[in-house]
Amino acid sequence: MSVLSGKKIVLGISGGIAAYKTATLVRLFIKAGAQVQVVMTPASKDFVTPLTLSTLSKNPVHSTFYNEEDENAVWNNHVEIGLWADLMIIAPATANTLSKMVNGNCDNLLLATYLSAKCSVYFAPAMDLDMYKHPSTIASFKALQSYGNIMIPAESGELASGLSGEGRMAEPENIIQFMEHDIAQKLPLKGKKILITAGPTYEAIDPVRFIGNHSSGKMGYDIANEAAHLGAEVVLISGPSHLKVAHNSIKVVAVVSAEEMYQACHLYFENTDVAIAAAAVADYRPKNVASQKIKKTESSFNIELEKTKDILASLGQLKKNQFLIGFALETENEIENAKLKIKKKYLDLIVLNSLQDQGAGFGTSTNKVTFIDRNNTIEPKDLKSKKEVAQDILNKVIAFYND
Structure with missing residues (x-):
């Protein structure tokens, strides 16, 4: 059984091409026995549809604080979502979202949920090669880890720009493996x-x-x-x-x-x-x-x-x-x-x-x-x-x- 079994996971999705991988990521979380709620930035919906993710997660997908088309709609409570989570992961985490996370720039539901979360937060960067190596991005990585967040390093390979190098979001299977290993190493009875x-x-x-x-x-x-x-x-x-x-x-x-x-x-x-x-x-x-079944012959029987x-x-x-x-x-x-x-x-x-x-x-x-x-x-x-x-x-x- 996976250490993710029974965990409540909030998956935050920001607007990068790697967002298409999150359908597989949700499916793998569910397969591992986790419950999943998805929070998307508005830009991420250009890369993967909320319908796909809500179908796979079996939960509504949230991307705004309220439904602008329904004046009677109840607001999406970012505090409630953040406190619900046992774990949160932001994947893909774009350079823009990482910078906002570092500075507390809270201009969408995903960032508000992140700032409200009390659980462990993982982030899986995804961006082009030069962006990944830019000093400001590296500073964001260091700052977020100093806050206690856990980075799932990007992988090397062909990028959306046509370049090849470091910056690809880790594959969903590798994200699951990383999280399982990280959680297992921190369990209080590990090794006992x-x-x-x-x-x-x-x-x-x-x-x-x-x-x-x-x-x-x-x-x-x-x-x-x-x-x-x-x-x-x-x-x-x-x-x-x-x-x-x-x-x-x-x-x-x-x-x-x-x-x-x-x-x-x-x-x-x-x-x-x-x-x-x-x-x-x-x-x-x-x-x-007795080697054979004892027959009922006497009115009383002592053992x-x-x-x-x-x-x-x-x-x-x-x-x-x-x-x-x-x-x-x-x-x-x-x-x-x-x-x-x-x-x-x-x-x-x-x-x-x-x-x-x-x-x-x-x-x-x-x-x-x-x-x-x-x-x-x-x-x-x-x-x-x-x-x-x-x-x-x-x-x-x-x-x-x-x-």
Whole structure:
């Protein structure tokens, strides 16, 4: 999955011949999973039509502050567009538009949107060879980059004038690649390896029956997906679940029993930076597993159980520099029991769920948690979606590495 997936992108188009490439650029943004709004300078409409771009982006294209032909029209709010964006790119960025960006000359909707944007802004210059090398243009490049804007260098090749040299706007595929690489390098968990457990375990009674629980795995899967979006390399060790991951940086290791999960965790833990144990692992398993289906012959039936291995405690004993996070699902004496687990299992952080809280626990799309760290700092959270809880957990990881 592209790091552009889910991003809201404003594409600003100024009046140069390279504007014809923006149809392909919009298509590639959409293909990468982004949402796109297009803002054009009036001059750019001579090179590519708003109809083409609105069809490809599935959004109206804006080029003026209001519709002069409709006296009742609502104005195009440049502030709203600028604040909507996660990313903005101006392509092509002509010498004229670059100069206006540097000096805050706000005479069209595109420039007003640029000045209102709070997100990262990329610009892809496009002009003839001599214009590209002119001292004033070079000064514009330097000034814009000093403001925090990101330049996508022009490429060399045949130019509209017939000359050949530097000044061609980067090809749409190369713009996408540049942006993806730039964003990926800045992700807060880039280079981190995170081990996550998720879902239930099934402990066999016979070939067709098992002891299990109601965990869907959603909490662990949401953590895995969010960690990957933040740049981490993720190993997700999952018990039986119908859920799927949404990122190609996640390696899924499917297991069934607590013993299989124990072995998988120990296989990957040594080379892990962070381990998050979100799985609902069975505490007990049948001591003897029948090789054939047990027949219903008696009015009562007893199963002798034995303890499973404590995966989290075993990882805590092996911990070197890993940041170790556990979960606790409690029904009584929640805080006290969670604090005991932190100490007993050598945790850095525990995520406490209480079945007393409505909307928390198994089988829901929401969770209400309390964070308790190894210093016994208690931080209760409001009821949130599990995706938002995952983000809160990973913010704790980011904060740990930024301290």
